[in-house]
Amino acid sequence: MSTFVLVHGSWHDGSAWQAVSDHLEAKGHDCFAPTIAGHGKSVDKNVNHAQCTQSIVDYIVSKDLTDIVLLGHSFGGAIIAKVAEAIPDRIRRLIFLDAFVLNDGESVRDNVPPHLQALLDELVRESNNQMMVIPFEMWREALINDADLELAQSSYARLSPEPYQPWIDKLDLKQFYSLPIPKSYLYCTEDNVLPQSEQWGWHPRMSNRLGLFRLVQMPGSHEVMFSNPVGLAEKIIVAGRD
Amino acid sequence: MSTFVLVHGSWHDGSAWQAVSDHLEAKGHDCFAPTIAGHGKSVDKNVNHAQCTQSIVDYIVSKDLTDIVLLGHSFGGAIIAKVAEAIPDRIRRLIFLDAFVLNDGESVRDNVPPHLQALLDELVRESNNQMMVIPFEMWREALINDADLELAQSSYARLSPEPYQPWIDKLDLKQFYSLPIPKSYLYCTEDNVLPQSEQWGWHPRMSNRLGLFRLVQMPGSHEVMFSNPVGLAEKIIVAGRD
Amino acid sequence: MSTFVLVHGSWHDGSAWQAVSDHLEAKGHDCFAPTIAGHGKSVDKNVNHAQCTQSIVDYIVSKDLTDIVLLGHSFGGAIIAKVAEAIPDRIRRLIFLDAFVLNDGESVRDNVPPHLQALLDELVRESNNQMMVIPFEMWREALINDADLELAQSSYARLSPEPYQPWIDKLDLKQFYSLPIPKSYLYCTEDNVLPQSEQWGWHPRMSNRLGLFRLVQMPGSHEVMFSNPVGLAEKIIVAGRD
Numbered sequence: 001m002s003t004f005v006l007v008h009g010s011w012h013d014g015s016a017w018q019a020v021s022d023h024l025e026a027k028g029h030d031c032f033a034p035t036i037a038g039h040g041k042s043v044d045k046n047v048n049h050a051q052c053t054q055s056i057v058d059y060i061v062s063k064d065l066t067d068i069v070l071l072g073h074s075f076g077g078a079i080i081a082k083v084a085e086a087i088p089d090r091i092r093r094l095i096f097l098d099a100f101v102l103n104d105g106e107s108v109r110d111n112v113p114p115h116l117q118a119l120l121d122e123l124v125r126e127s128n129n130q131m132m133v134i135p136f137e138m139w140r141e142a143l144i145n146d147a148d149l150e151l152a153q154s155s156y157a158r159l160s161p162e163p164y165q166p167w168i169d170k171l172d173l174k175q176f177y178s179l180p181i182p183k184s185y186l187y188c189t190e191d192n193v194l195p196q197s198e199q200w201g202w203h204p205r206m207s208n209r210l211g212l213f214r215l216v217q218m219p220g221s222h223e224v225m226f227s228n229p230v231g232l233a234e235k236i237i238v239a240g241r242d
Numbered sequence: 243m244s245t246f247v248l249v250h251g252s253w254h255d256g257s258a259w260q261a262v263s264d265h266l267e268a269k270g271h272d273c274f275a276p277t278i279a280g281h282g283k284s285v286d287k288n289v290n291h292a293q294c295t296q297s298i299v300d301y302i303v304s305k306d307l308t309d310i311v312l313l314g315h316s317f318g319g320a321i322i323a324k325v326a327e328a329i330p331d332r333i334r335r336l337i338f339l340d341a342f343v344l345n346d347g348e349s350v351r352d353n354v355p356p357h358l359q360a361l362l363d364e365l366v367r368e369s370n371n372q373m374m375v376i377p378f379e380m381w382r383e384a385l386i387n388d389a390d391l392e393l394a395q396s397s398y399a400r401l402s403p404e405p406y407q408p409w410i411d412k413l414d415l416k417q418f419y420s421l422p423i424p425k426s427y428l429y430c431t432e433d434n435v436l437p438q439s440e441q442w443g444w445h446p447r448m449s450n451r452l453g454l455f456r457l458v459q460m461p462g463s464h465e466v467m468f469s470n471p472v473g474l475a476e477k478i479i480v481a482g483r484d
Numbered sequence: 485m486s487t488f489v490l491v492h493g494s495w496h497d498g499s500a501w502q503a504v505s506d507h508l509e510a511k512g513h514d515c516f517a518p519t520i521a522g523h524g525k526s527v528d529k530n531v532n533h534a535q536c537t538q539s540i541v542d543y544i545v546s547k548d549l550t551d552i553v554l555l556g557h558s559f560g561g562a563i564i565a566k567v568a569e570a571i572p573d574r575i576r577r578l579i580f581l582d583a584f585v586l587n588d589g590e591s592v593r594d595n596v597p598p599h600l601q602a603l604l605d606e607l608v609r610e611s612n613n614q615m616m617v618i619p620f621e622m623w624r625e626a627l628i629n630d631a632d633l634e635l636a637q638s639s640y641a642r643l644s645p646e647p648y649q650p651w652i653d654k655l656d657l658k659q660f661y662s663l664p665i666p667k668s669y670l671y672c673t674e675d676n677v678l679p680q681s682e683q684w685g686w687h688p689r690m691s692n693r694l695g696l697f698r699l700v701q702m703p704g705s706h707e708v709m710f711s712n713p714v715g716l717a718e719k720i721i722v723a724g725r726d
Contacts, residue, residue: 138454141424145456149484182625192457196446204680212622214629215676217703219459242633380696383666387698391726434699438688461701 009074013040019229034059049169069240071095131161184239251316255282261471291411311482313337373403426481493558497524503713518543533653553724555579615645668723
């Protein structure tokens with residue numbers, strides 16, 4: 001049995017994993033789903049990327065979790081890479097779920113295409129607060145395209161504004177790229193948040209940066225933790241096993 | 243419940259949708275499957291693209307259909323884009339099923355690779371009649387690759403020659419690209435009519451031209467209305483819902 | 485009913501097809517799975533590509549097999565292309581299963597990306613014997629990524645060192661590219677042995693070299709003959725039928 005630590009993406013918090021976590025635990029695994037600093041409702045959003053990372057490191061260390069399978073979704077990929085640098089000896093394997101794998105020296109924002117950069121910058125300007133609120137139309141059509149309208153609406157109600165600073169901080173990832181920790185990339189084949197092209201898509205662009213890695217795929221959108229949590233849990237087990 | 247209008251592709255006529263339509267209606271939807279002018283057996287093939295478009299507009303207006311989900315298959319994608327320009331207020335959503343999404347000023351022929359352009363030109367020369375008759379070997383191997391031989395033959399018998407003029411007319415699509423109508427792209431992952439490459443394939447090349455769109459995928463060839471009509475109907479419902 | 489001849493890839497021998505062959509025969513087909521010269525355990529590994537090809541030609545001719553569906557897996561794709569040149573009249577259809585389709589004048593090694601070329605060269609140096617022994621970590625993560633650890637280990641135990649000369653011989657394939665034999669490409673969508681990119685991947689890079697071909701896809705890794713033999717047998721039937 002494995003110990004999974006699931007790190008959510010932008011606009012989400014740890015509660016997004018509830019149904020996935022329930023299924024993993026029903027299968028006998030331990031599962032933890034911390035909320036990244038500056039994420040979730042009614043919290044201070046004034047955080048940078050290093051503070052986001054530190055909050056996950058602190059969570060894992062405070063619970064003294066070891067031999068963990070550490071998964072990052074989307075923006076969470078840029079978190080687990082830095083967490084792995086901080087506490088490599090606690091990690092058995094990394095799983096990137098439709099997640100950013102940044103090149104050394106890049107930011108998350110650097111890795112989205114120009115038209116999305118412009119859109120995000122506009123969202124930040126609208127917020128007057130260095131945050132991004134995702135428009136419902138974008139959520140429904142591009143992020144949770146495999147859900148019905150009711151689920152699109154109920155999941156949208158669970159989101160909260162995303163702080164922008166962690167998106168624009170440039171990350172030093174030299175150490176990450178020398179870590180011998182095994183890695184998996186779990187790709188959802190209908191994920192259309194990033195355009196499905198070699199220049200801008202999740203896979204194979206992000207995944208191939210990992211060097212030797214285990215590829216696992218499943219049908220579904222960027223938001224399979226909501227639209228297909230049981231199917232996702234099963235694939236997390238496959239991606240995380242030895 | 244939705245009102246679907248299904249627009250066929252080249253060599254086909256409206257009867258190609260019979261099994262799909264039966265399933266959509268059994269699920270409580272209304273479904274219409276007009277035949278484009280110049281298509282079908284024993285009709286005058288001397289039509290241009292504007293006449294093809296007008297025939298679908300006339301069909302929708304004469305039946306006073308409103309709030310429709312308008313789907314175009316293959317060549318039909320170039321039809322529904324122009325229909326949407328003519329009667330945008332009658333359309334709730336557009337679905338492109340392995341369909342051409344033309345750039346402004348281009349023709350359908352412009353969007354196939356040089357070796358297919360040469361093949362089509364040769365078919366036109368052979369016909370002596372500004373038409374294209376699709377060779378059975380191409381139909382069986384590249385269009386309906388997921389069928390058995392019997393279905394490949396019976397479906398081939400339902401085809402008729404395709405007029406060439408609608409393939410070479412250059413389309414003004416400036417208005418189309420400013421329409422706020424929601425759009426879906428439904429992609430069949432074994433469709434090999436166009437080479438599966440970023441330079442020449444259906445998806446993501448055609449789909450990404452739509453801007454924000456809903457991606458839906460299913461297994462199958464270019465001819466799933468014959469090889470898997472029930473599966474296609476289910477995916478049309480997913481692509482067409484709010 | 486068909487007569488299948490299944491040609492294995494590098495590190496494998498004919499016994500890799502046992503479970504696939506059992507299922508094909510249970511469905512009423514005849515199935516043959518020869519071992520390529522220089523392959524398998526405890527044999528002389530001092531062979532070149534021409535000798536590999538000749539061993540399969542000899543097998544087919546000695547059994548007087550005709551009207552065969554000839555399948556090549558991976559490295560075996562470079563074998564069946566040359567077998568087809570030698571005995572075209574005995575072949576009903578070629579199936580390339582995640583297989584090399586070489587351009588005229590190229591070697592197998594020419595068709596893997598530079599980082600894999602360097603890795604293979606290093607394996608040859610380590611062997612002191614013009615052979616390559618595949619490391620278990622690479623086998624488990626990149627070749628049989630869809631198996632559990634037990635199957636990864638038991639299948640690894642069946643492998644043997646791969647001679648290098650057949651990988652570096654440049655092949656004259658002019659005749660192959662003029663043969664009118666129908667061709668199918670069967671692609672496993674989680675195959676990550678070659679990076680999944682247009683520049684270096686199996687499909688559509690290799691497949692599109694075939695000209696008109698039938699595309700068939702299935703989920704799974706490079707090693708579906710071990711991880712999903714029944715599913716593979718079913719897809720071989722679809723790829724091989726008229």
